[in-house]
Amino acid sequence: MFGLFKRKKTEPAPAVTSPQETAEDGTSAEATLDVPADGLGHETAAMPTPGQVEGGANRALPQSEPSRTEAQTAALPDEAPTESAPRKRSWAERLKAGLARTRQNLSGLFGRRRIDEELLEEIETTLLLADCGVEATQWLMDALRRRIKKDGLTDAEQLRDVMAELLTELLLPLQQPLQVEAHQPFIIMVTGVNGAGKTTSIGKLAKYFQSQGKTVLLGAGDTFRAAAREQLVVWGERNGVPVIAQEHGDPAAVAFDAVQAAKARGVDVAIIDTAGRLPTQLHLMEEIAKVRRVIAKAEPGAPHEVLLVLDANIGQNAITQVEAFDKAVGLTGLVLTKLDGTAKGGVIAAIARRCPKPVRFIGVGEGIDDLRPFSAREFVEALLGIER
Ligand SMILES: Nc1nc2c(ncn2[C@@H]2O[C@H](COP(=O)(O)OP(=O)(O)OP(=O)(O)O)[C@@H](O)[C@H]2O)c(=O)[nH]1
Numbered sequence: 001m002f003g004l005f006k007r008k009k010t011e012p013a014p015a016v017t018s019p020q021e022t023a024e025d026g027t028s029a030e031a032t033l034d035v036p037a038d039g040l041g042h043e044t045a046a047m048p049t050p051g052q053v054e055g056g057a058n059r060a061l062p063q064s065e066p067s068r069t070e071a072q073t074a075a076l077p078d079e080a081p082t083e084s085a086p087r088k089r090s091w092a093e094r095l096k097a098g099l100a101r102t103r104q105n106l107s108g109l110f111g112r113r114r115i116d117e118e119l120l121e122e123i124e125t126t127l128l129l130a131d132c133g134v135e136a137t138q139w140l141m142d143a144l145r146r147r148i149k150k151d152g153l154t155d156a157e158q159l160r161d162v163m164a165e166l167l168t169e170l171l172l173p174l175q176q177p178l179q180v181e182a183h184q185p186f187i188i189m190v191t192g193v194n195g196a197g198k199t200t201s202i203g204k205l206a207k208y209f210q211s212q213g214k215t216v217l218l219g220a221g222d223t224f225r226a227a228a229r230e231q232l233v234v235w236g237e238r239n240g241v242p243v244i245a246q247e248h249g250d251p252a253a254v255a256f257d258a259v260q261a262a263k264a265r266g267v268d269v270a271i272i273d274t275a276g277r278l279p280t281q282l283h284l285m286e287e288i289a290k291v292r293r294v295i296a297k298a299e300p301g302a303p304h305e306v307l308l309v310l311d312a313n314i315g316q317n318a319i320t321q322v323e324a325f326d327k328a329v330g331l332t333g334l335v336l337t338k339l340d341g342t343a344k345g346g347v348i349a350a351i352a353r354r355c356p357k358p359v360r361f362i363g364v365g366e367g368i369d370d371l372r373p374f375s376a377r378e379f380v381e382a383l384l385g386i387e388r
Contacts, residue, residue: 091372094364095382098340102130103385110160110384115148119156123163131315133350140166140349164384170349171376176358178305178333178373180214185262185270187302189255189295190335191288191325192309194276197337199228201309201363202271203235204371208361210241214268219258220245221291224275232273242267251275251287252294259298272303279324292329307360309335312343322355335371337363345383 089097096103105126113119120141127137143166144159153159180186188205192198199222206216218236220243222228229245236243242265244258255272262270274291277284295303308325310318325331334357336348348359359374380386 088367091364091369092378092382094340094370095362095378096385098343098364099345099383101342102126102344102346103383105130106160106163106383107385110156110163113156115154115156115159120145123159127346127349130344130346131350132346133316133319133354136170136346136349136353139170139353160384160386164380164386167349167380167383168376170352171379173356174348174352174359175374175376176333176360178358178360180209180269180304183301183304185217185259185267185299186304187259187262187295187299188269188271188305188307189274189292189303189329190271190307190309191274191329191331192276193278193311193321196276196309196311197335197363198222198276198309199231199273200366201335201337201361201371202232202273203239204363204368205271205361206236206241206269207239207368208371209269210239215266216241217258217262217265217267217270218243219254219270219272221251221254221258221273222275223249223251223254228273228275252291255291255295256298259295259302263299279321285324285328288325289328305332305360306330307333307335308357309337310347312336312339312345312347312362313341315344315347316350318347319350319354322351322357326355326357331357333358333360335359335361335363336374337371340364340370345379348379 106123109119109122109126123144124137124141127140128134132140140163144162147153147162147166148159151158151162153162180188190198190202202218206218209216218232218241220229220232222232223246229247233243233245235241242261244254244261246254246257251274255274258270258272272291272295274288275284277288279285292303292306306329308322308331310321312318314321322331322334334351336359339345339362351357351359361371362374362379363371
């Protein structure tokens with residue numbers, strides 16, 4: 001399981017309020033488990049410090065709240081190099097490492113040789129094997145052929161820069177950073193298939209927004225997998241992020257409570273988790289559509305962002321997932337995870353051609369800082385091994 005959440009297993013489990021309790025902030029506090037801010041610089045009047053009893057509810061606090069330093073250390077397990085742990089690789093290095101396979105395959109082709117039909121066929125095959133899909137590959141090859149003709153290119157070495165230009169042109173429209181200032185609270189709903197990395201990405205996103213000085217609240221809407229709820233609750237506890245959860249809740253009810261709590265507390269960003277589901281599980285797709293409708297009831301115009309978390313290793317399946325989730329909940333953005341593994345990277349090109357949606361963030365590992373806004377240029381440079 002994701003290192004970001006691993007440590008929590010040794011922590012005492014926070015207690016849950018009794019079903020009858022009602023919080024002052026208007027949430028139906030039925031079995032609502034609400035973890036307070038711990039003083040990481042994000043407290044507001046609506047976010048009490050540890051030890052305070054919130055909303056008049058007899059919410060039992062964890063036995064010992066971690067200190068600020070402990071919480072930060074726990075949440076950033078792999079930042080500081082120690083004698084036993086070597087320096088962590090930079091973001092660019094991790095991204096490059098993740099895309100090494102495709103880069104090596106392409107680099108082999110952009111060496112010293114003449115451009116001929118055989119080379120172009122090899123490039124085409126490499127793009128297909130890199131998960132670019134038929135449409136994006138066709139688009140890239142057509143554009144490449146046009147450029148070769150127009151510029152009178154003869155050497156394969158000249159093709160690397162042309163390919164970089166074309167890929168950047170293809171991916172640039174997907175580079176649309178998520179702006180959360182337009183609404184308060186800005187409500188984000190997170191969807192995806194099982195194991196794509198939703199819950200762990202939410203932890204990283206929370207940290208990302210906190211680092212931008214925003215207050216964050218999480219809704220543990222994955223009521224199917226108890227461990228997902230616990231992951232969020234304990235992570236929130238350690239990082240000063242309130243988490244709205246219900247032990248045996250209905251996901252729509254958790255989402256509703258989370259939105260109400262976010263409004264009552266005046267937080268900047270509310271991120272609502274949902275259980276993993278496959279596009280073929282139609283009843284579950286209907287359930288997630290209901291969660292979206294309930295969020296809109298709690299706050300007209302919300303959710304302001306509906307993210308699909310995609311494992312970058314699933315190849316063309318990504319297209320099916322984008323289309324199915326888009327139909328069910330109206331996606332506004334994507335998070336592409338696990339680009340550090342065996343990902344080939346081309347799936348972003350396939351998305352750009354087949355079902356373009358803003359790629360808000362990409363993930364290159366399990367650490368807290370392994371998720372960053374997508375940059376088309378940075379991605380293409382890592383994919384093609386271009387040093388600037
Ligand atoms: N290597 C790598 N692993 C990741 C990344 N993001 C998430 N993971 C791992 O993927 C696994 C699944 O992550 P979760 O966050 O539990 O996935 P989920 O989508 O919430 O899963 P469900 O609750 O079952 O739907 C965990 O082991 C994570 O550590 C990433 O960018 N790189």
